[in-house]
Amino acid sequence: MNGASTYSGLVDNAFWFILGSSLIMLVGITLTLIYFLVKYRRSKNPNPAQIEDNRKLELLWTVLPTILVMVMFYYGWAGFKVMRDTPDDAMEIIVNARMWSWSFQYPDGSQSAELYVPTGQPISLKLRSADVIHSFFVPEFRLKEDCMPGRENHAWFETTRDGTFDIFCAEYCGDLHSQMLSKVVSLPPAEFDRWLVDNASNISPEFLLQVKGCNACHSVDGRKGIGPTYKGLFGKTETVVTDGEVRQVVVDEAYIRHSILEPQADIVQGFDPVMPPMKDQISPEEIDILIEYIKLLK
Amino acid sequence: MTESPAGSWGRTGSYLDGPSSRTGLMGWLTTTDHKRIALMYLAAMGVFFLVGMTIGLLIRLELMQPGEQFYGAKTYNTFFTLHGVIMIFLFIVPGIPAVFGNFILPLQLGAEDVAFPKLNLLSWYVYMAGAAIALTSLYAGDSPPDTGWTFYAPYSINSGGSVSWAVLGAFVLGFSSILTGMNFIVTIHRLRAKGMGFFRMPLFCWGLYATSWIQVIATPVVGITLVLVVMERLLGIGLFDPSLGGDPILYQHLFWIYSHPVVYVMILPAMGVISDILPPFCGRTIFGYRAIAISSMAIAVVGYGVWGHHMFTVGMSDTARWVFSLLTFLVAIPTGVKIFNWTATLYRASIELRVPLLYALGFIFLFSIGGLTGLVNGALSTDIHVHDTAFIVGHFHYTMFGGAGIGLFAALHFWFPKMFGRMYNEKIATWAWGLIMVGFNTLYFPMLVLGIMGMPRRYHDYLPQFQVPHFISTVGSWILATGIILMIVNLIRSARKGRKAPNNPWGATTLEWTTTSPPPLLNFATLPEVKTGPYDFSGRKPGQSHEEGAS
Numbered sequence: 107m108n109g110a111s112t113y114s115g116l117v118d119n120a121f122w123f124i125l126g127s128s129l130i131m132l133v134g135i136t137l138t139l140i141y142f143l144v145k146y147r148r149s150k151n152p153n154p155a156q157i158e159d160n161r162k163l164e165l166l167w168t169v170l171p172t173i174l175v176m177v178m179f180y181y182g183w184a185g186f187k188v189m190r191d192t193p194d195d196a197m198e199i200i201v202n203a204r205m206w207s208w209s210f211q212y213p214d215g216s217q218s219a220e221l222y223v224p225t226g227q228p229i230s231l232k233l234r235s236a237d238v239i240h241s242f243f244v245p246e247f248r249l250k251e252d253c254m255p256g257r258e259n260h261a262w263f264e265t266t267r268d269g270t271f272d273i274f275c276a277e278y279c280g281d282l283h284s285q286m287l288s289k290v291v292s293l294p295p296a297e298f299d300r301w302l303v304d305n306a307s308n309i310s311p312e313f314l315l316q317v318k319g320c321n322a323c324h325s326v327d328g329r330k331g332i333g334p335t336y337k338g339l340f341g342k343t344e345t346v347v348t349d350g351e352v353r354q355v356v357v358d359e360a361y362i363r364h365s366i367l368e369p370q371a372d373i374v375q376g377f378d379p380v381m382p383p384m385k386d387q388i389s390p391e392e393i394d395i396l397i398e399y400i401k402l403l404k
Numbered sequence: 405m406t407e408s409p410a411g412s413w414g415r416t417g418s419y420l421d422g423p424s425s426r427t428g429l430m431g432w433l434t435t436t437d438h439k440r441i442a443l444m445y446l447a448a449m450g451v452f453f454l455v456g457m458t459i460g461l462l463i464r465l466e467l468m469q470p471g472e473q474f475y476g477a478k479t480y481n482t483f484f485t486l487h488g489v490i491m492i493f494l495f496i497v498p499g500i501p502a503v504f505g506n507f508i509l510p511l512q513l514g515a516e517d518v519a520f521p522k523l524n525l526l527s528w529y530v531y532m533a534g535a536a537i538a539l540t541s542l543y544a545g546d547s548p549p550d551t552g553w554t555f556y557a558p559y560s561i562n563s564g565g566s567v568s569w570a571v572l573g574a575f576v577l578g579f580s581s582i583l584t585g586m587n588f589i590v591t592i593h594r595l596r597a598k599g600m601g602f603f604r605m606p607l608f609c610w611g612l613y614a615t616s617w618i619q620v621i622a623t624p625v626v627g628i629t630l631v632l633v634v635m636e637r638l639l640g641i642g643l644f645d646p647s648l649g650g651d652p653i654l655y656q657h658l659f660w661i662y663s664h665p666v667v668y669v670m671i672l673p674a675m676g677v678i679s680d681i682l683p684p685f686c687g688r689t690i691f692g693y694r695a696i697a698i699s700s701m702a703i704a705v706v707g708y709g710v711w712g713h714h715m716f717t718v719g720m721s722d723t724a725r726w727v728f729s730l731l732t733f734l735v736a737i738p739t740g741v742k743i744f745n746w747t748a749t750l751y752r753a754s755i756e757l758r759v760p761l762l763y764a765l766g767f768i769f770l771f772s773i774g775g776l777t778g779l780v781n782g783a784l785s786t787d788i789h790v791h792d793t794a795f796i797v798g799h800f801h802y803t804m805f806g807g808a809g810i811g812l813f814a815a816l817h818f819w820f821p822k823m824f825g826r827m828y829n830e831k832i833a834t835w836a837w838g839l840i841m842v843g844f845n846t847l848y849f850p851m852l853v854l855g856i857m858g859m860p861r862r863y864h865d866y867l868p869q870f871q872v873p874h875f876i877s878t879v880g881s882w883i884l885a886t887g888i889i890l891m892i893v894n895l896i897r898s899a900r901k902g903r904k905a906p907n908n909p910w911g912a913t914t915l916e917w918t919t920t921s922p923p924p925l926l927n928f929a930t931l932p933e934v935k936t937g938p939y940d941f942s943g944r945k946p947g948q949s950h951e952e953g954a955s
Binding site for chain 1: 776787791945946
């Protein structure tokens with residue numbers, strides 16, 4: 107798998123060095139064992155030598171491996187150091203992780219569900235999580251850093267070629283952990299600038315559902331997901347659990363607004379309380395767009 | 405059943421026989437004999453192992469193809485959690501110490517029992533209680549735990565699964581571990597035979613000694629941590645959950661301060677087993693006795709300072725990351741020393757390739773892969789890439805299963821004649837070994853490849869590019885399971901019907917082989933005295949037993 111970030115080559119060097127010397131050692135040990143097994147089998151060599159120790163050998167196989175692993179340490183550290191030093195001219199993008207989707211926020215405040223970047227431009231990532239621990243992993247960049255609730259981690263990368271690269275969530279985060287995927291799309295800078303303008307003007311409800319991560323759990327076609335479907339939701343009478351008490355509510359604008367901002371307050375019966383509060387991640391205008399959209403889903 | 409003559413009762417006959425008060429169920433459940441307690445551990449652990457293995461097979465079955473094959477993500481998450489909890493806390497941590505430490509340690513030291521026989525029985529009951537509590541989590545609450553065996557906060561705090569029961573079970577199991585560790589430390593210090601200095605102990609005893617200190621010192625940390633998780637779940641005290649002002653990284657530190665050293669609890673006794681198996685089948689003393697003994701202690705000590713390598717991506721300070729990386733590499737050195745000394749033990753030996761030696765060599769090969777892939781995890785930039793991927797799953801199965809698990813199988817085939825007084829069918833045992841080795845590598849090697857390709861762990865579903873290695877891995881799981889079942893069937897049959905074992909079938913030199921097979925209740929007719937090191941073959945032909953050497 108070819109690297110696609112400026113530092114992936116450094117990481118690959120460390121891989122080659124460590125895996126290469128490991129392979130040499132493994133083959134060496136295995137062949138020595140087999141050679142001894144054959145040469146010193148009891149039928150051939152009935153009188154063993156009672157050799158108890160050899161100080162020079164002990165010293166040799168303590169000192170040589172020590173030097174070897176120190177070189178490995180150095181290689182590992184050298185690549186890591188580059189990975190941690192974000193260039194000053196990097197463009198800052200906020201990564202929002204939540205069960206079970208990603209969204210990316212650009213300097214102009216616009217958002218997307220896939221990470222678009224200009225090729226050859228350093229990107230500084232501010233990694234956040236709304237609920238549990240997630241981990242932002244792009245194998246082709248050799249990049250991984252956790253998204254921790256309650257704090258902001260940082261990472262950076264710069265792509266070396268145009269293309270589309272997989273994003274995985276690498277820290278186990280519950281039912282749809284393996285569906286928490288996205289992509290990095292690296293475009294030529296001019297194309298990226300066009301994309302950014304187009305994306306910023308997109309306020310369609312379908313786009314919002316994707317960017318805010320709603321459609322990871324809520325379907326619009328009646329299919330049962332992790333959360334209730336939006337189809338036929340408005341005006342419906344739902345049985346919810348509020349503070350341990352079961353009650354009936356009619357779904358209206360206030361209920362939907364409340365359920366987006368404080369999803370743990372009323373849990374629809376038969377569903378788990380897993381939705382993160384969206385307070386800091388959605389604007390009142392965006393909520394209005396979603397409510398109008400849900401009203402139409404008969 | 406033979407009634408032993410008055411006066412010498414307990415010094416002749418077999419520990420398995422005795423008056424009817426000893427052979428019935430109550431005779432077993434109230435025994436303080438270290439050998440019987442060892443067999444009780446073996447029986448319980450055997451059952452748990454088979455449960456864990458079955459769940460492992462089901463996991464591989466689901467991962468054979470992308471998409472949902474047989475069951476959904478919720479079930480999958482429960483399965484890998486149970487597989488981990490059962491295999492780690494119920495099988496591999498008690499593992500070799502509980503079974504072979506109990507059975508062999510007093511025999512190797514020339515003692516009649518461990519220092520605190522009643523405490524030893526209590527440890528077994530605490531173990532069973534912990535196991536019962538952990539398994540309660542399957543039925544209590546709305547759904548089984550789904551956090552993974554690591555119980556990471558805040559997921560474990562908010563999960564709807566019955567995490568509290570599983571965590572509480574692990575907490576209780578910790579006490580069993582601490583009590584056994586204390587018992588062994590005192591036994592080693594106080595009950596060595598006359599003339600047996602520390603550097604005349606067999607290397608298995610050294611492995612147990614290093615392990616016991618880790619158990620006593622590290623287990624309380626995870627005990628407290630797990631109690632804090634329960635309190636956080638029930639009372640919302642806010643230590644780990646950021647929505648209550650807690651810090652999830654604090655949980656990981658506390659968890660790994662125990663859980664990294666504990667991998668040495670699992671591996672050090674296995675290394676001791678290998679060091680004890682090599683000499684008799686090589687007909688010569690071990691190479692570098694002192695280096696192997698001291699490296700066990702070095703691993704135990706340095707192993708305390710490396711836990712941070714589980715956390716290279718959590719957002720710790722970059723300084724902490726490189727310090728932990730450096731320390732991690734240091735722990736590789738004493739491990740390498742052992743492997744080189746074992747290899748050198750074969751030099752100019754007189755080698756008889758029998759089943760215990762096959763397992764010992766299998767251990768060296770598999771554990772070398774485990775150790776060498778560990779270097780990838782020790783180096784910072786490469787670990788960032790493989791962290792939380794299938795590479796880690798492959799790596800720790802090579803170390804824990806290929807190391808501690810295969811070490812346990814080796815111990816089982818080495819000490820079986822002593823424990824049951826019978827030999828097993830060596831032909832079937834060799835076939836089983838072959839299947840296990842082939843199955844093992846077919847199962848776990850593709851995981852290393854998958855991880856480097858970028859396949860995250862704990863994934864119920866995966867992208868199409870990962871399909872081929874996943875499929876091969878699943879096929880490997882069937883081969884491995886076949887080998888294990890063949891091995892178990894062979895051993896169970898032989899324990900009842902195998903031909904009678906001589907006292908010292910392998911021509912070994914350590915004290916457990918000087919008594920009868922199986923040993924009497926009090927282990928020795930007369931307590932032995934030690935005049936030489938543990939692997940002294942002078943005056944003996946390779947393969948010859950003590951009696952033959954003396955005559």
